[in-house]
Amino acid sequence: MLHKIINLTVRDVRFPTSLEQHGSDAMHSDPDYSAAYVVLDTDCGLKGFGLTFTLGKGTEIALSRNGPFSPFKHTSSGVFTACVFLSEDQMLKEGYPAYTTSCAWLGYPDQQLKQLCTDALKSGWTKFKVKVGADLEDDVRRCRLIRQMIGPNNTLMIDANQRWDVDEAISWVSKLAEVKPLWIEEPTSPDDILGHATIAKALAPLGIGVATGEQCHNRVMFKQLLQASALQFVQIDSCRLGSVNENLAVLLMAHKFQVPVCPHAGGVGLCELVQHLILFDYICVSANLSNRMCEYVDHLHEHFANPVVIQDAHYMPPKDPGYSCEMLESSVKRHQFPEGDVWKLHQNK
Amino acid sequence: MLHKIINLTVRDVRFPTSLEQHGSDAMHSDPDYSAAYVVLDTDCGLKGFGLTFTLGKGTEIALSRNGPFSPFKHTSSGVFTACVFLSEDQMLKEGYPAYTTSCAWLGYPDQQLKQLCTDALKSGWTKFKVKVGADLEDDVRRCRLIRQMIGPNNTLMIDANQRWDVDEAISWVSKLAEVKPLWIEEPTSPDDILGHATIAKALAPLGIGVATGEQCHNRVMFKQLLQASALQFVQIDSCRLGSVNENLAVLLMAHKFQVPVCPHAGGVGLCELVQHLILFDYICVSANLSNRMCEYVDHLHEHFANPVVIQDAHYMPPKDPGYSCEMLESSVKRHQFPEGDVWKLHQNK
Numbered sequence: 001m002l003h004k005i006i007n008l009t010v011r012d013v014r015f016p017t018s019l020e021q022h023g024s025d026a027m028h029s030d031p032d033y034s035a036a037y038v039v040l041d042t043d044c045g046l047k048g049f050g051l052t053f054t055l056g057k058g059t060e061i062a063l064s065r066n067g068p069f070s071p072f073k074h075t076s077s078g079v080f081t082a083c084v085f086l087s088e089d090q091m092l093k094e095g096y097p098a099y100t101t102s103c104a105w106l107g108y109p110d111q112q113l114k115q116l117c118t119d120a121l122k123s124g125w126t127k128f129k130v131k132v133g134a135d136l137e138d139d140v141r142r143c144r145l146i147r148q149m150i151g152p153n154n155t156l157m158i159d160a161n162q163r164w165d166v167d168e169a170i171s172w173v174s175k176l177a178e179v180k181p182l183w184i185e186e187p188t189s190p191d192d193i194l195g196h197a198t199i200a201k202a203l204a205p206l207g208i209g210v211a212t213g214e215q216c217h218n219r220v221m222f223k224q225l226l227q228a229s230a231l232q233f234v235q236i237d238s239c240r241l242g243s244v245n246e247n248l249a250v251l252l253m254a255h256k257f258q259v260p261v262c263p264h265a266g267g268v269g270l271c272e273l274v275q276h277l278i279l280f281d282y283i284c285v286s287a288n289l290s291n292r293m294c295e296y297v298d299h300l301h302e303h304f305a306n307p308v309v310i311q312d313a314h315y316m317p318p319k320d321p322g323y324s325c326e327m328l329e330s331s332v333k334r335h336q337f338p339e340g341d342v343w344k345l346h347q348n349k
Numbered sequence: 350m351l352h353k354i355i356n357l358t359v360r361d362v363r364f365p366t367s368l369e370q371h372g373s374d375a376m377h378s379d380p381d382y383s384a385a386y387v388v389l390d391t392d393c394g395l396k397g398f399g400l401t402f403t404l405g406k407g408t409e410i411a412l413s414r415n416g417p418f419s420p421f422k423h424t425s426s427g428v429f430t431a432c433v434f435l436s437e438d439q440m441l442k443e444g445y446p447a448y449t450t451s452c453a454w455l456g457y458p459d460q461q462l463k464q465l466c467t468d469a470l471k472s473g474w475t476k477f478k479v480k481v482g483a484d485l486e487d488d489v490r491r492c493r494l495i496r497q498m499i500g501p502n503n504t505l506m507i508d509a510n511q512r513w514d515v516d517e518a519i520s521w522v523s524k525l526a527e528v529k530p531l532w533i534e535e536p537t538s539p540d541d542i543l544g545h546a547t548i549a550k551a552l553a554p555l556g557i558g559v560a561t562g563e564q565c566h567n568r569v570m571f572k573q574l575l576q577a578s579a580l581q582f583v584q585i586d587s588c589r590l591g592s593v594n595e596n597l598a599v600l601l602m603a604h605k606f607q608v609p610v611c612p613h614a615g616g617v618g619l620c621e622l623v624q625h626l627i628l629f630d631y632i633c634v635s636a637n638l639s640n641r642m643c644e645y646v647d648h649l650h651e652h653f654a655n656p657v658v659i660q661d662a663h664y665m666p667p668k669d670p671g672y673s674c675e676m677l678e679s680s681v682k683r684h685q686f687p688e689g690d691v692w693k694l695h696q697n698k
Contacts (some may be wrong), residue, residue, distance in 0.1 A: 220544075224544075
């Protein structure tokens with residue numbers, strides 16, 4: 001059954017997340033989470049949806065006609081992807097384990113951290129990520145606070161968003177070892193494979209792994225990170241890598257090297273997209289949940305037609321057809337940049 | 350003396366080089382050499398010129414407002430750069446050694462290769478690069494032909510433009526060892542540092558070095574290539590790396606590792622730009638000409654206000670102020686895409 005694509009629309013959708021410091025980290029002090037959003041119409045009424053996550057200005061590159069981060073790559077896969085992933089009973093019952101990044105963005109004051117931890121613990125969360133890397137004393141205080149809140153048996157990860165040089169990363173993270181982080185994420189330039197390997201080797205005796213991959217642009221970079229033992233957690237990103245196929249290549253390589261995949265998510269729609277990939281990884285590739293979990297950030301889901309379903313800190317498998325990235329038309333209209341109501345209002349302030 | 354920038358213009362300039370197979374290699378069968386071209390006007394009449402080389406469609410990315418390859422990075426340096434480089438007597442008298450890529454593009458028939466070699470030898474060229482990587486038998490024939498034409502004492506390099514996997518590169522190049530190439534350029538994915546290291550190690554006993562760098566996007570990648578002994582020739586590119594500063598960082602690292610720098614050039618204006626960097630390298634950093642030479646491709650220079658001067662296969666130091674990338678207004682007008690006469694004519698065919 002062949003259908004024809006009869007129309008496509010591309011829109012620049014931006015959410016003013018910087019206003020409340022959601023998404024703030026050591027590299028991005030005021031990001032507006034955004035998406036280049038594509039809709040394909042076919043002659044049979046079926047639609048395809050695709051998006052690429054950006055921090056706003058990046059959308060202008062994504063939407064340049066031949067941009068390397070083209071959302072078109074993702075769109076066509078949306079029409080047929082979902083049906084593959086819905087077979088496994090265990091996932092349907094229990095879901096895929098998740099961790100939360102929503103409690104500890106860098107720009108949140110301590111009182112807010114505490115409140116968010118308390119709420120998250122009540123909702124069943126057991127794994128927490130803290131942003132670090134701007135100021136060491138501040139990091140020690142905040143990490144201690146979180147560890148105190150979540151107790152010794154829950155999991156804590158830290159994320160520096162590329163802020164350090166190699167030696168700096170080793171000494172800085174060593175000083176945070178007391179809070180027993182499972183991993184340090186993006187300790188240095190995401191291109192520095194050998195630097196990550198040096199860091200991983202130095203931190204191994206402290207029981208701290210290296211996690212990276214959200215800025216990793218192709219399978220060749222992941223191949224080397226694995227070959228060099230430069231990472232202990234593979235963080236694929238559904239939008240950074242070009243297409244589902246490139247992600248699948250990385251899943252297979254990670255399996256060969258027996259390194260767990262813990263996808264990057266959050267942003268705009270990344271949770272919606274990557275849940276498909278991580279369920280595929282479990283059902284078809286790794287069949288293993290040890291040290292595996294998918295990132296979750298609790299915002300902007302309300303703009304999607306089929307938002308992720310989180311139950312007891314697990315991603316529940318999506319049951320709707322598609323790649324879960326259809327946005328609500330009302331949301332797109334309001335947030336379209338620069339003509340949507342949200343941005344007109346913002347500019348008039 | 351502070352001056353104000355009062356205007357800037359950006360234009361998409363493309364040359365239909367694919368018509369005659371200039372620039373054809375194992376990855377690019379029909380490139381149209383192009384540039385995103387920027388002119389800054391100041392309130393004192395001084396102008397700044399900048400460009401980024403592309404293969405046509407890439408200009409659309411370069412010109413997206415926040416593109417990673419923005420030509421603006423290069424423009425401001427043009428106003429003050431030239432005065433630094435004009436001090437050394439030796440360079441003024443002898444120039445900087447060059448090699449030619451103009452004789453052996455992949456799409457040229459044998460008769461044309463022969464004629465071009467004959468002409469180049471007459472003009473004093475002693476170093477020649479041959480494109481390879483599409484078909485092994487064809488490569489053997491063409492490389493033998495060139496070696497025969499240039500004799501045993503001249504230098505021959507081969508360039509695969511990323512066509513191979515790691516093992517394939519080793520076996521393919523081994524079969525070309527009989528023509529005694531000085532280097533194999535871009536044997537595999539430009540991101541594959543560890544792959545290049547494997548290739549370099551395997552080819553060292555054959556006396557063949559690995560050259561790469563024209564697709565290398567930052568100093569972090571070059572740092573690793575040097576750390577891993579993955580290359581024996583550093584090929585900086587004046588447009589790929591962001592700004593003069595990033596290039597200088599690579600020159601300094603190459604000096605630390607004692608690896609010669611042999612810049613990538615050709616394209617549109619790359620020879621004009623990179624001659625400044627390589628003269629700086631000689632005069633201020635390496636002070637060494639052993640195994641050092643700058644690529645030269647003999648086309649599109651006629652469109653520049655101050656084209657490179659080649660004498661006896663050497664780059665003669667530029668004596669005009671600036672970064673040598675001002676284009677002739679008549680050339681820009683004719684080649685502006687898609688409205689220039691050259692492209693209107695082309696589309697009407």
